Amino acid sequence: MLEFIQGYYAYIFLATAFTIGLYGMMVKQNLMKKVLGMSIVAATTIMFWIVGAYKEGAGVTVLDPRIGVEDPGMYLNPLPHTLMLTAIVVAVVTLGVALALLIGIYREYKTLDEPTLLERMK
Amino acid sequence: MISSQAPILIPMTFLFAAMLIPLVGAVNRAAAHLTAVLGSALALYFSVIGMQTTLAQGRISYHIAGWMPPIGIEFVMDPLSAFICALLCGVTFIVMVFGKRSVEYEIPQKEIAFYSLSMLLLGGLAGMVMTGDLFNLYVYLEIAALAGYALVAIGDKRAVVSAFRYLVMGTVGATFYLLGVALIFISTGTLNMADIAQLMPMVQDSPAVIVGLVLIVLGTALKMALFPMHAWLPDAYTHASTTATALIAPIGTKVSAYVLFRVLFFVVDPDHLRTELLNLLQIIGYLGAAGIIWGSIMAICQSELKRMLAYSSVAQVGYIAVGISLASPLGFIGAILHALNHAVMKCCLFFISGNMRLRLGHSMIPQMTNGLRKSMPWTSAAFTLAAISMIGLPPTAGFFGKWYLALGAIEQSHWIFLSALLISTILNVAYFFRVMERMYLKPQEPEGVDYSEQTIVRSEAPASMLVPTLFLALSLLVLGFANAWIVTNLIVPMIPGWL
16 A cells, blocks of 8 residues: 555645546636636646656756666656647636636626526526 | 648648738728638638548648658548548538628627637637647647637627636546546557557557546547536527537537547557447447437427527437447448538528527527518528428438438447437427427417517528528538438548448
8 A cells, every 4th residue: 555655646646636626626616716626637637747757767858978878768758748838838828718708707797606696697 | 732731731721811810800800701711711622622632542641840650740631531621611611601790790899809719710620630649639629629718708798607617618628638648648658649549459458548548538528518518518509609609519519529539440449449448439329319318308498599409419419429339330420421411400500590680689489480481481491491401301411310320220239329319309300390380380479569679670681691501401402312422432431441
């Protein structure tokens, strides 16, 4: 059990954070908190890619005289990191659109609380 | 020359048009619409050329910046993606022609943003169809989704709230998809679909790959509004402007269904699909069948035409899911044919609701009378034809999609799917005849207090809206008669060899 936690603690942390984010999106009544939950979920996914690309003791993909060229396994795969730059941009844009919609909702209904909002929409 | 570049040219045309429209619109507002029409016509031209080449010479592969596929990003045009892409471009072209008056009437002063966003949406969707790379697909999916949220938000008062719900659900879907891709990438070390398909037999038993596939399917199902993940769809379609709905409804969910096709039939190993993943396929099918029934029942309960059509869309997505789940040539043909037919039918029906909104000021079913038939005879005729096709009566296109699905269900003795198909036909009759009965038979009420203001403008819709509507309605008959040709020449080549 302890070994499992030691080996996978990053993934366990990410799974917990992902669940917290999903919980916030589904259960919280305030639309702003839903957006926060969405942000947590997006950040967790990005972290998941990064953690997946991590390797103990390995270096960046630039020729390092200490590591040499004998063992290419000692260089990290840079692809997930660069991909996640794109994913971060996407997450930021989604957050921006979500906040813009929240501003629109607030201007129209003067509330961000879902039950009140549903009442005012009738 | 064009044919070898077609895969990249189609999304780029849309993206370029999206950038061009605000510039052109700043000089001359009317030119924005023209640019959108020309952009989509050009993309349609490229996709037709691409489709011809693909059918004659096989798959076209375009390597972005000249990097070879497993490392670089590949755009692929094979019979399946060429067909879906031609469908996208065709629908867009017609919607853009239709849009001018409807957009001016429903969302005045927002035309430029609207046209620019619709081109952006199409750029994303066309990219999703063309790309041969799982991560690239995610990026295009988000481009399409973000443009879609904004398009949905430009509508009536409640549109913002429904757009927000759509955004929350859509983001969850995209995140699930991205997590799934991460797990597959960690296991295979590649993102290229063809490459993954080759490596799949080596890693397919690892739990990571199976969880990854399930997450991808889950994310895609959210995006295609598969029951019970459809809650965002009716609101989003009802409160958006008619043109936006006519654009998103026929093709938005279809492209997500296409992703499901692509992943399940072209990336996953066939033997694996038939054994370990069979449960996954069956769950998709049962959810589809449940969606068919649920969507149809909810459609009967609605009193607003657009909302009724939106619930009917939930049901139609179910047909495609059932076709995927059958995983047989007949199911494949049925699902693709139904995707084509449904795109044409739904687009036509949403056009009709737009015509009614323009002339009556509303599209409430309980307030329709036979005055509608007298004042808008052509629109009513188009509605009847499209409704008959939705129900699935023989000479129209809608029949043949359901026919292949039913044959596929019988072939594999899936009686639950077959009964869902048959029951939904009866339910379709119920909700379409309800409208047709009012449209043709219900006399205008003499007291008419509520109608007095609405009887002022009652005439047929303007030609720019009527001609696309009639064109789509007639093409339903054409598609119905030409279905054998479409199946043999366009759909059969796209079925993967092992199926």
